[in-house]
Amino acid sequence: MSGRSDIKKQLRFLVHDHKSLAGKIFDFSVQALVLISIISFTVETLPGLSPEAKSWLHKIEIVTVAIFSLEYLLRLYVEDKKLKFIFSFFGLVDFLAILPFYLSIGIDLRSIRAVRMVRLVRLFKLMRYSKALRIYADAFYQIKEELVVFLFMTLFLLYFSAVGIYYFEHPAQPDKFQSIFHSLWWALATLTTVGYGDIYPITVGGKIFTFFMLMIGLGIVAVPAGLISAALVEVNRKANDK
Amino acid sequence: MSGRSDIKKQLRFLVHDHKSLAGKIFDFSVQALVLISIISFTVETLPGLSPEAKSWLHKIEIVTVAIFSLEYLLRLYVEDKKLKFIFSFFGLVDFLAILPFYLSIGIDLRSIRAVRMVRLVRLFKLMRYSKALRIYADAFYQIKEELVVFLFMTLFLLYFSAVGIYYFEHPAQPDKFQSIFHSLWWALATLTTVGYGDIYPITVGGKIFTFFMLMIGLGIVAVPAGLISAALVEVNRKANDK
Amino acid sequence: MSGRSDIKKQLRFLVHDHKSLAGKIFDFSVQALVLISIISFTVETLPGLSPEAKSWLHKIEIVTVAIFSLEYLLRLYVEDKKLKFIFSFFGLVDFLAILPFYLSIGIDLRSIRAVRMVRLVRLFKLMRYSKALRIYADAFYQIKEELVVFLFMTLFLLYFSAVGIYYFEHPAQPDKFQSIFHSLWWALATLTTVGYGDIYPITVGGKIFTFFMLMIGLGIVAVPAGLISAALVEVNRKANDK
Amino acid sequence: MSGRSDIKKQLRFLVHDHKSLAGKIFDFSVQALVLISIISFTVETLPGLSPEAKSWLHKIEIVTVAIFSLEYLLRLYVEDKKLKFIFSFFGLVDFLAILPFYLSIGIDLRSIRAVRMVRLVRLFKLMRYSKALRIYADAFYQIKEELVVFLFMTLFLLYFSAVGIYYFEHPAQPDKFQSIFHSLWWALATLTTVGYGDIYPITVGGKIFTFFMLMIGLGIVAVPAGLISAALVEVNRKANDK
DSSP states (O other), X not given: OHHHHHHHHHHHHHHHOSSSHHHHHHHHHHHHHHHHHHXXXXXXXXXXXXXXXXXXXXXXXXXXXXXXXXXXXXXXHHOSSHHHHHTSHHHHHHHHHHHHHHHHHHSOOTTOHHHHHGGGGGGGGGGGGOHHHHHHHHHHHHTHHHHHHHHHXXXXXXXXXXXXXXXXXXXXXXXXXXXXXXXXXXXXXXHTTOOOSSSOOOSHHHHHHHHHHHHHHHHHHTHHHHHHHHHHHHHHHHHHHO | OHHHHHHHXXXXXXXXXXXXXHXXXXXXXXXXXXXXXXXXXXXXXXXXXXXXXXXXXXXXXXXXXXXXXXXXXHHHHHOSSHHHHHTSHHHHXXXXXXXXXHHHHHSOOTTOHXXXXXXXXXXXXXXXXXXXXXXXXXXXXXXXXXXXXXXXXXXXXHHHHHHHHHHHHTTTOTTTSOSHXXXXXXXXXXXXXXXXXXXXXXXXXXXXXXXXXXXXXXXHHTHHHHHHHHHHHHHHHHHHHO | OHHHHHHHHHHHHHHHOSSSHHHHHHHHHHHHXXXXXXXXXXXXXXXXXXXXXXXXXXHHHHXXXXXXXXXXXXXXXXXXXXXXXXXXXHHHHHXXXXXXXXHHHHSXXXXXXXHHHGGGGGGGGGGGGOHHHHHHHHHHXXXXXXXXXXXXXXXXXXXXXXXXXXXXXXXXXTTTSOSHXXXXXXXXXXXXXXXXXXXXXXXXXXXXXXXXXXXXXXXXXXXXXXXXXXXXXXXXHHHHHO | OHHHHHHHHHHHXXXXXXXXHHHHHHHHHHHHHHHHHHHHHHHTTSTTOOHHHHHHHHHHHHHHHHHHHHHHHHHHHHOSSHHHHHTSHHHHXXXXXXXXXXXXXXXXXXXXXXXXXGGGGGGGGGGGGOHHHHHHHHHHHHTHHHHHHXXXXXXXXXXXXXXXXXXXXXXXXXXXXXXXXXXXXXXXXXXXXXXXXXXXXXXXXXXXXXXXXXXXHHHHHTHHHHHHHHHHHHHHHHHHHO
């Protein structure tokens, strides 16, 4: 019993400690495997892959899932509060990272892309190792309210722009500005200044309206980035003062 | 008489208080109805709606207007200075929110889109409930002068760019850069970096001119967002100091 | 002599004072005339103007030039150091604002657009009346060196991007990326995020190169706006402290 | 021996001193030659150059390389630790600036563009003379960690956007969104707001997904510019305090 408890202690150390050599190797292996798995996931979507390449990608997937499954069982084993781990953020991430594979054994899921996409949650496994992310989460948290307000102002602006441009452009381009929903796509591409060029006003009224919405919009849409920058600068200043 | 005064008091409480349960339910109902009404307004513009769908949207509109009318009368009833309310910002918003419907009973307004668009003012009813908006209005107010100056600089820059590009591009693309007015559309899309791609310079002179206008313009057009961010950060800092 | 000196004094007061009623009327008249003249200048470029409209625009131009000429002579008259005024910024602006008209009497300049464009300097006459502009000129002056450094970094980045994309895309699109000069146009549209869509990479190498240039470029090109914002905020803070 | 040592001292002074007249002339000559060489390099890529022009560009190149070679030998001569200079940043730049020419004597390198591109390192020779660059390098160094974090967040966001849009758009536009790699190009052009318009979503799901990615993305991608601005403002403030 004491021996088993000892092993559990050592395993827990392996999993949770990021400073010992064993811990570093464990961490690095998981991170490397996530990257390999993601690259393999990306390559898989290339058109015209040879059967050999597909076979190799499948083998990589099997090995990846096997190791991730072992990792999941290990993390579950060393945890005292098992249920808490299972329903924690990273517990769910670890589970969803291997689920699609096991689901696909019974049924052929190759056509159900949504299930395959779930494999992408593996990327979130990397977040376990980012100290910076936690610090910046604080900065985001501090300006949460302002960001929500600006999100609402942006939504309002997008909607208002869409209605306005629909009013001006629908009669001239009924196929492009078919409805306010179609106009919302224009409003998004315009106020974020992406401007794909697939849809744009051609009437004088619509162009003048675009001018006004851009004058107001640029002062609204770019503000969140400014707020986040300021919050990060503040967080750094406090860290430096200490 | 005292009973009637009592009811008036209670109704006023219902309308103006945002903390009691009754007040919260009243507020929430109005907000929900605004959203339903706006979604219905948006869906209405979809092409190829079935007659049943149209009939449902019409029913939603009738119910919405009925409730908004009651709300308007209620707000008018509880107010002592009735004229002041009628011509206040929110009084006008409440009135314009129901006006198009009553106008459309007599005459068929389905073709007069401008009147139907007025229904959009319902969105402004939501502003009654936003505390943040009032705080940020202060921030905007503080940098009012700078924003006006930058608006003028932007207008000057847009006009100057339009004249310059007209000079360079009109001989090469007389159909695109027909006049300075047409060039203004190019100037707007370029200096805001939207760049739809419907109109752009093709001459060497026009391209070099675009380079200079963008070098100057990017330093001008993006400034308002920076000023607004800074003002908001300042407002927050003061609020935190208290 | 004393009477003449008195008139000169009064006229000088009219021209230089911005607070008395007479001074305000004088200032407002000049500003209004500038705007009318600029609008007329813009309308003139519209294609398909009727002969009557053209005749009206010509009449407006004659009246405008007549009044601006009187204003120029008046300003010259009240100034003691006449040569200094003639070669001052606003002296030259006032002169260039009327010059094209007088030149066009002798020769037909309708075809020489460059000369007609000179009329645009009339816009600068408005700058006499902007207090804010002078304050902000100070803010710009303070960060002059940084702006110059960033202009050079931007130029370097544009050139480097142009050379790189030429290397990647010239073999694939010899008609679009004909030379480094043509590639510079791509670099400008891309790094400023305008993205007209008239020219873009299609090779894998060119796309990866674009990724790297954008990652570096966005952190450089948007900095001047940030510096100008910060300088303006600083200028305002100092003004408020006083 | 003493005479030779004296000459070496004087040459070292010429090379390293930037304040004496001789030093200024030396510095200016190198800078001018770099610019001439870069302009010649750029002009060389123009299509349809006459044989005379090509001959002139070749002569300029020979003279440039000759002088740069002398400069390199001079710098090597005056340096006591020769190996350290050879493998220093500027030592390598000076060497690479002349290498392509000498390589091209033996073999015809006109077709190997990559080698010709190396001539571009001559631009880096200009960095020797920029004081500001060194100061700003400090500012960048201070926010190094934040920039790295944001680079990773941007990479994550780009990849996540690419996977998502591939999921939505691949079935509708299999030729445009062929694979996640092709989708990454869309993600780059969209999140940086370049928006060339060569590839964009057409499905409702893809457009809604684009909305969410842009709402998150604009708050991430524009932050580095804000951080760099803040760091520069800080560096300047400290410099002014001294």
